Amino acid sequence: MSRIHEIGTRLFKELFKDKRTLAMIFLAPILIMWLMSLVFSSNNSTNVNLGTIGLNNGIRTELKNMDNVKLKSYDNKSQAKKAMNDGKVDVYVTQKNNNLDVTYSNTDSSKTSLSKMGIQNSVTKNTIKQLSNKIRSLTIANQMLKKSNNVIIPQSKANQQKAFHVHNHYVYGDSNTNYFNTLIPIMMAFFVFMFVFLISGMALLKERTAGTLDRVLATPVRRSEIILGYLEAYGLLSILQTIVIVLVTVWLLNIEIVGSILSVIIINVLVALVALTAGLLVSTLAKSEFQMVQFIPVIVVPQIFFSGIIPFDSLPNWLNTVSHILPLRYATEAQSAIVFNGKGLTDVWIDILILVIFAVVLTILNIIGLKRYRKV
Amino acid sequence: MYNRNYEVVSECSLIRKVEYKLQNIILLKDIKKSFGNQQVLRGVNLHVAPGKIVGLIGPSGSGKSTVIKTTLGMEVIDSGNAEVFGKTLPNRKLLSDIGYMAQSDALYTTLSGYANLDFFASMKGIKKNKRNSEIKRVAKVVDLENALNKPVGGYSGGMMRRLSLAIALLDSPQLLVLDEPTVGIDPALRLQIWDELRKIANNGASILITTHVMDEAEKVDEVALLLEGKVMDYDTPTKLKEKYNVNSVEEAFLKAEGEL
Numbered sequence: 197m198s199r200i201h202e203i204g205t206r207l208f209k210e211l212f213k214d215k216r217t218l219a220m221i222f223l224a225p226i227l228i229m230w231l232m233s234l235v236f237s238s239n240n241s242t243n244v245n246l247g248t249i250g251l252n253n254g255i256r257t258e259l260k261n262m263d264n265v266k267l268k269s270y271d272n273k274s275q276a277k278k279a280m281n282d283g284k285v286d287v288y289v290t291q292k293n294n295n296l297d298v299t300y301s302n303t304d305s306s307k308t309s310l311s312k313m314g315i316q317n318s319v320t321k322n323t324i325k326q327l328s329n330k331i332r333s334l335t336i337a338n339q340m341l342k343k344s345n346n347v348i349i350p351q352s353k354a355n356q357q358k359a360f361h362v363h364n365h366y367v368y369g370d371s372n373t374n375y376f377n378t379l380i381p382i383m384m385a386f387f388v389f390m391f392v393f394l395i396s397g398m399a400l401l402k403e404r405t406a407g408t409l410d411r412v413l414a415t416p417v418r419r420s421e422i423i424l425g426y427l428e429a430y431g432l433l434s435i436l437q438t439i440v441i442v443l444v445t446v447w448l449l450n451i452e453i454v455g456s457i458l459s460v461i462i463i464n465v466l467v468a469l470v471a472l473t474a475g476l477l478v479s480t481l482a483k484s485e486f487q488m489v490q491f492i493p494v495i496v497v498p499q500i501f502f503s504g505i506i507p508f509d510s511l512p513n514w515l516n517t518v519s520h521i522l523p524l525r526y527a528t529e530a531q532s533a534i535v536f537n538g539k540g541l542t543d544v545w546i547d548i549l550i551l552v553i554f555a556v557v558l559t560i561l562n563i564i565g566l567k568r569y570r571k572v
Numbered sequence: 573m574y575n576r577n578y579e580v581v582s583e584c585s586l587i588r589k590v591e592y593k594l595q596n597i598i599l600l601k602d603i604k605k606s607f608g609n610q611q612v613l614r615g616v617n618l619h620v621a622p623g624k625i626v627g628l629i630g631p632s633g634s635g636k637s638t639v640i641k642t643t644l645g646m647e648v649i650d651s652g653n654a655e656v657f658g659k660t661l662p663n664r665k666l667l668s669d670i671g672y673m674a675q676s677d678a679l680y681t682t683l684s685g686y687a688n689l690d691f692f693a694s695m696k697g698i699k700k701n702k703r704n705s706e707i708k709r710v711a712k713v714v715d716l717e718n719a720l721n722k723p724v725g726g727y728s729g730g731m732m733r734r735l736s737l738a739i740a741l742l743d744s745p746q747l748l749v750l751d752e753p754t755v756g757i758d759p760a761l762r763l764q765i766w767d768e769l770r771k772i773a774n775n776g777a778s779i780l781i782t783t784h785v786m787d788e789a790e791k792v793d794e795v796a797l798l799l800e801g802k803v804m805d806y807d808t809p810t811k812l813k814e815k816y817n818v819n820s821v822e823e824a825f826l827k828a829e830g831e832l
Contacts, residue, residue: 202694206680206687213682213723407678411739414644414672415695416664571648572662 199417203425204432207399211433217395221437225387226444232383233449242304244311247276247288254325255296258318265314287311368536369452380451381531382503384441385524388434388464389471390496396430397475397488404569405484413570423562426476427469434468435461455534459541463534466551467527473558474523480565499524504532526550596658597622597747597778598643603652605638612638614801615652620747625769625779627789629825630798636782637675639798640749643780644672656747668697671740675751677732681725685716685735688724692739710738713768715761729756737765741772748772748779754788766791786822795821797828804828 211217248256248269260267268285270276276288280299286307290297298315300308369377403409412422438461445451453460478495482488502511502519511519519525530547533539541548598620605613612635620626630636641647642654645662654661657669679688689707698706711717714734724732733756740748748769754762766788773779773793781792789795790809797805797812805812805828809821816824 199695199697202691206683206691209687210680210682406681407674407676408680410646410674411672411678411692412695413646414667414670414674415692416666416668416697417695418664570644570646570662570664572645572664 199421200424200428203422204428207426207429208432211429221391221395221433222440225391225437225441228387229383229444229449236379242306242310244287244307244314245285246311247279247285249273249276249288249290251289251291252322254322255318258321259314262314262318264310289315368454377451379505380445381535382500382505382528384445384464385467385527385531386500386503387441388438388467389499389524391437392430392434392468392471393475393496394488394492396426396472397479397482398485400426400476401479401482401485401488409569419566419570420563422566423476423559427472427559430472431465431469434472435465438464438468453535454538455540459534460531462541463527463530463548466548466555467523469555470523470551470558473555473562476562477558477565480568498522503528523551523554596620597656598780599655600639600642601653603642603654604650605642605647606650612801616801616803618796618803618806620778620780622778623773623776624793625773625781626794626796627792628780628782628796628798629789634798635801636798637751640751640780640782643749644670669746671742671745671748673736673740673750673753677736679724679732679735682723684721684723685727686720688735689739689742693742696743698743706742710741713741714738715764730758730761733757734761744777746777748777750779750781752782752784754783754785786820786825789821797825799829
């Protein structure tokens with residue numbers, strides 16, 4: 197037991213001598229998450245420049261009343277086309293009788309869908325307005341008719357149609373909740389995974405290439421004591437890192453966590469243990485630090501794609517199945533439940549169990565894997 | 573010629589057989605080991621008696637490192653019999669009584685010399701309250717007492733080598749396995765280290781040492797000439813020189829290599 201602790205202590209001492217690595221562990225996630233929050237929240241206001249050519253006035257007024265649409269009118273199509281090539285308009289609309297011809301530059305899909313929606317809405321609104329105008333004139337005519345018959349009918353309430361007001365209620369967050377907020381549980385787990393994976397893998401790799409691993413193995417230490425020593429040091433480190441990341445999320449980025457923060461930390465520490473054991477195992481396949489970095493696109497990046505950034509139901513079936521072998525899937529599943537729905541650890545016990553199994557199996561594989569360097 | 577050499581080897585073993593049976597520190601019998609298609613050891617016979625310094629000499633690629641890794645139990649042999657302290661290898665527990673120094677310095681460069689020694693002392697299982705005095709003792713042997721608090725990254729090559737040796741000396745093991753221990757150490761200190769090794773051997777410990785420095789081969793009790801995965805000759809330096817009718821172990825070595 198004491199050897200495990202001695203190895204852990206030594207790793208910790210080494211880490212704290214290495215200021216740059218420490219900065220990477222603690223500052224890099226903060227920086228990246230802050231940048232992401234900036235980038236994704238600015239995405240909220242998409243503005244569309246819309247060119248119109250001989251458009252029906254009613255529709256044009258409706259379009260004009262829309263928030264994110266700016267109108268420009270052109271005399272003919274070629275003028276509008278030129279404006280589009282110069283990047284001055286994103287869409288232009290021409291009217292021929294009852295047909296609207298809409299041309300999108302389609303370089304920004306969010307602008308395309310916004311203008312599609314805008315035009316559709318304007319057409320609908322315009323039609324409704326025309327209809328209600330007709331109805332009004334009909335009722336007025338009707339009343340006139342009835343008045344002349346001296347029958348007084350109380351003004352029907354239907355006439356004073358009250359417009360519907362929509363009140364929005366949010367289960368999670370508020371009207372300012374954007375794409376970034378929903379990414380948070382994924383990002384937290386992902387950062388913990390990536391940094392712990394890299395740093396622990398590098399540490400064992402360095403120990404191997406420097407020959408200190410051989411030297412440690414030339415003492416009566418058990419192989420399991422070495423791996424557990426690594427788990428001790430990097431487990432502790434990942435607890436610290438997770439606390440930093442969670443606090444940044446809550447205080448600096450103002451992200452709401454409905455469930456308990458402690459549960460979030462526990463899930464992330466589990467993620468760290470899986471990442472740690474995965475990093476150690478993968479490092480035995482790498483011959484140099486550069487080769488270790490090459491594992492990022494192979495092992496780390498796929499995890500982020502299949503961890504809920506794209507909803508699982510929209511993935512092709514086989515891909516959805518494949519994503520079950522990636523530990524980050526379970527981590528984000530559990531984390532989303534805690535962060536968004538306020539679930540407790542007992543509600544996500546299956547995910548926790550799977551993460552624990554990942555960590556245990558990888559640990560055992562590591563202990564066996566060290567046999568490559570010493571046979572007993 | 574080959575036959576004659578072989579006879580000499582077996583004669584040696586016969587003379588000492590009784591002694592070995594009682595107490596052989598290292599006993600390797602007809603060891604064979606291949607890596608993939610390449611056979612590195614083709615039947616190595618080697619024994620190290622208590623209190624003896626045995627030099628393992630051979631060109632690179634002759635299998636020196638494999639012999640050393642076998643005695644540490646890091647490699648498992650394909651066939652033959654390998655024993656240390658009378659117990660069949662590999663055996664993890666034997667390692668507590670073996671001091672190993674690798675060819676590379678294998679140190680934690682961000683940590684101080686003291687922290688390095690302390691860590692390896694704990695790995696060897698030295699009790700916490702005994703570590704400090706043991707660290708001071710080995711540091712004195714390699715003349716590093718004044719540099720113990722500096723980070724190893726700031727050491728010179730020779731200092732690192734000495735620290736590496738000091739780690740091997742921790743806990744006064746019964747067997748020292750030293751892979752090129754004096755590379756990069758200046759002559760005065762080298763003499764000092766050899767004096768120390770001799771003292772250790774006189775106290776009853778055995779030392780298996782590989783070296784490229786041929787004048788060091790004159791200082792060992794017995795020389796094993798390892799060529800192409802076999803111990804081609806094994807004798808005291810004096811007898812080897814007589815046998816090949818030369819003036820130095822180096823020449824004996826070259827002659828043995830030429831006869832191959």
